Amino acid sequence: MPVIEISNLHKRYGETVAVSDVSFTVDSGEIFGILGPNGAGKTTTVELLSGLRRRDGGTVRVLGKDPDHDGAALRELVGVQLQESELPERIRVWEALELYSSFYRDPADWRELLDVLGLSARHNARFGTLSGGQKQRLSIALALVGNPRVAVLDELTTGLDPAARRETWALIESVRNRGVTVLLVTHFMDEAERLCDRIAVIDAGRTVAVDTPAALIAKVRAERGLDRATLEDAYLALTGHEIGV
Amino acid sequence: MTTAVARLTIVESKLFLRDTTSVVMGVAFPAVLLLLLGFAIPGFRDATDDLDGLRPIDIYVPIVLAMAICTTSVSVLPTYLATYRERGVLRRLATTPVGPVRLLGAQLAVNGVATLVAVGLAVAVGTVAFGVDLPRQAAGFLIALVLGTAAMFAVGLLIAAVAPRAKTATGVGMLVYFPMLFFAGVWTPGPVMPDGLRRISDFTPLGAASQAMQDSWSGTSPSALHLVVMVGYLLVAGALAARLFRWE
8 A cells, every 4th residue: 555655746946946747656664765866856855745845736645645735634644854953952862752752642652762772871961962873863763753654764874974874774674664664865875775675766856767776776787788787877877877887 | 732832841941941141141140230230339229319319229120120031032032943943943843743833932931931030030139139119010010021021022033033044143133132222221221311312212122111111110100102112013023023934
């Protein structure tokens, strides 16, 4: 059953077209990736399906609901971790979790989340004193504290060191194992290849491909005769770049 | 949802109390200033004919209260809100069932209470340390205090609405802060204020609040002009802030 259905999504800011024509469907229990260069419209797409902005055209259904009309109901069911959204410097980890859990009708046990995300030792630390990886883990915890059916995670691992990135990957898999459908926005190929069941490649506001990482790679391998093609090759081919060797 | 609002207000209160600058400048400073003026400046506790037989300290209590209102409203509040917007705190809340409006409400409540505590401390210092009488027109004083605070908070919200960044909000807040204090009579208290200056002061929100509190202190009802000016700022600045405020 599809959890997210987006077709012909369109969004303008004045004269600028941020999203021209994006379509994809995310099935229940998937880790679905949105991949694309900077400015391709990834974040706008995520904002439109989270109900943060209103679309100018196309249809969006998340869990069967339209974010433009049923935003309030969806905010109970969709946990969102946005790029560049922080917490006040002086808030303590446990305070943030307790606060956010009070926002939802049927919240998860935030103490357990603290444990699962490896933040127990820092539960009393102020947000401003956390490392980049710890901030991201807290941010994931806040996206999960409402017991969502869908988690939208935008540029989760940007700015993290390799060890912290790997930890975050393991976390995302454990989130899916809890039965949550994950929509992951990224511009890291290895991340998309490793984690995502399927990927939508977005370029200049359009979906240029939706498929499994393996199928995307197989396609570029066949078309370009590259035996050792990677997801990055597929991505570059799809977004109209020459593949240098 | 009531628990969420309560939690939000509790957390915002804790954050305010952890911010030493806000606590010192917003809550304690008016009372401390009164102590300094009364004990450190010669003649502040002596009645003088220039002030119609009152002591300077008597005149300064309502002025210091105006300062208390000014600090939380245009210095603390806009900086907090603009910082929350810049850091994406408001955006993050917009993705939850609670939404960012309630955080705004919690901030107003916390700063409102902080202002009242600052006012309470300053009045207590005036009464206990210097024997200043309580306002003779208690009702008029409370109306002036509440309306003046509301009008200035609307100005603070407007600053938060138009400032693109936290640093701008702090800067604009300071640009508004000192002229407001000037027109409230911090440097030219009560009867000492020249008439021309008073004409302008009548039409500033803090000047109107300061004079209305001064009047009710000495037993006169706040003038209709001052009440209208305060209500006017509340409505106009409040409406503009609501119109211009951006969550991100």
